[in-house]
Amino acid sequence: MADKYTPQAIWGRELRHYRQVAGLTQAQLAQKIHFSESLISGIETGQLPASPEFAQACDTTLSTGGALHRLLDWRRAQQFPLWFGKWRDKEQASSVLRAYEPLLIPGLLQTEAYARVVLHGDEIALAARMERQTLLTRSDPKPPIVRCVIDEAVLHRPIGSPKDMREQLDHLVSLTGPRLSIQVVPHGMHSGLLGGFIIATLEGGVDVAYVDTALRGLIVSDQEEVNQAVQKFEAIRTEALPLRMSLDLIKRTAGERWI
Numbered sequence: 001m002a003d004k005y006t007p008q009a010i011w012g013r014e015l016r017h018y019r020q021v022a023g024l025t026q027a028q029l030a031q032k033i034h035f036s037e038s039l040i041s042g043i044e045t046g047q048l049p050a051s052p053e054f055a056q057a058c059d060t061t062l063s064t065g066g067a068l069h070r071l072l073d074w075r076r077a078q079q080f081p082l083w084f085g086k087w088r089d090k091e092q093a094s095s096v097l098r099a100y101e102p103l104l105i106p107g108l109l110q111t112e113a114y115a116r117v118v119l120h121g122d123e124i125a126l127a128a129r130m131e132r133q134t135l136l137t138r139s140d141p142k143p144p145i146v147r148c149v150i151d152e153a154v155l156h157r158p159i160g161s162p163k164d165m166r167e168q169l170d171h172l173v174s175l176t177g178p179r180l181s182i183q184v185v186p187h188g189m190h191s192g193l194l195g196g197f198i199i200a201t202l203e204g205g206v207d208v209a210y211v212d213t214a215l216r217g218l219i220v221s222d223q224e225e226v227n228q229a230v231q232k233f234e235a236i237r238t239e240a241l242p243l244r245m246s247l248d249l250i251k252r253t254a255g256e257r258w259i
Contacts, residue, residue, distance in 0.1 A: 008050075009046025010046075011068075011071055012046045014067075014071060015040075015044055015050070015058060018058070018067070018068065019044075019058075019062060021062075022061075022062045022063070026040045032061045033054075033057040033061050034057070035054055039054075050068075051120060052069065053120070055069040055071075056069050086219060090200050090208055091132075091144075091200055092135060093202055093203065094200035094201055095144055095145065095201050096144055096145045096146075096147070096200070097144050097146045097198060097199070097200055098148075098199040098201075098230075099196070099197075100149045100150075100196055100197055100232075100233055101196040102150070102154070102195065103157070104154060104157070104159070105150070106148055106198075107129055107132070108132065108135065108136060109171070109172060109175060110129065110133075111171050112126065112130060113167065113168070114159050114160055114167075115129050116160075117160040117164070136175070144179075144200075145179050146180040147181050147183075147237075149184075149185060149192070149236055149240050150182065150184055151185050151193075152186050152187045152249070153187065155169060155184070155249070155250060155257070156257060162259065166254050166255075166258040166259075169251075169253060169254035172250055173247055176243070182243070182246060182247070182250070183242070183246045184241050184249050184250065185241075186240075186241060191232065191239065192235075197211045197232075197233075198210045199233060207223075207227075207230060208226060209221075209229040
């Protein structure tokens, strides 16, 4: 259950107050603002964050004078969701990161234009993502060794304009070096279709994993489960093209698909 005194939970209670003053049920509000009833419920209970678009829609429908959108200013002091902030600390402390992603370019490797589309134009979240990427270029301590595997479909999924996609794929190629590799799993059935995850190796060789879900990210520290993630990553990696062939595929896709 969400902490009822977090800014996110307090914002949710404000939404509930304005909704009830307007005499609307969650279902009725959902119908008016074209957001799901389950989202409204999650936001009112503090379990889910509200987007600026959601706040503006509620302000308009509930005649709040813009109060809900103004109250989102609390997010400026918290760039990352509480649950992701815990993972970011582990990511920053890692010596090795192994990431598999079947749907999108991994966040650490996204260009600003690509990330802006993924984050629905949320400039606060975008700034946080760009700051997070400095992990890859820091000098002290050395950046972690990063091994990424992506599904080939990621190269073809339109996120932004063709120019954005071409720049994103060119960016992947430019990032590749001794400490960062990217491999592509070709189109077709393989063992990594169920979802993406990241494994961070910490001091002393301890591994922890991060798994995205539809609602939030989960940090997995149980060693038996983490070992399963490691085995899954290695299995997916064996199905991926070698590094040089992967880079050739990325370059070819950038030049032929995104023109």
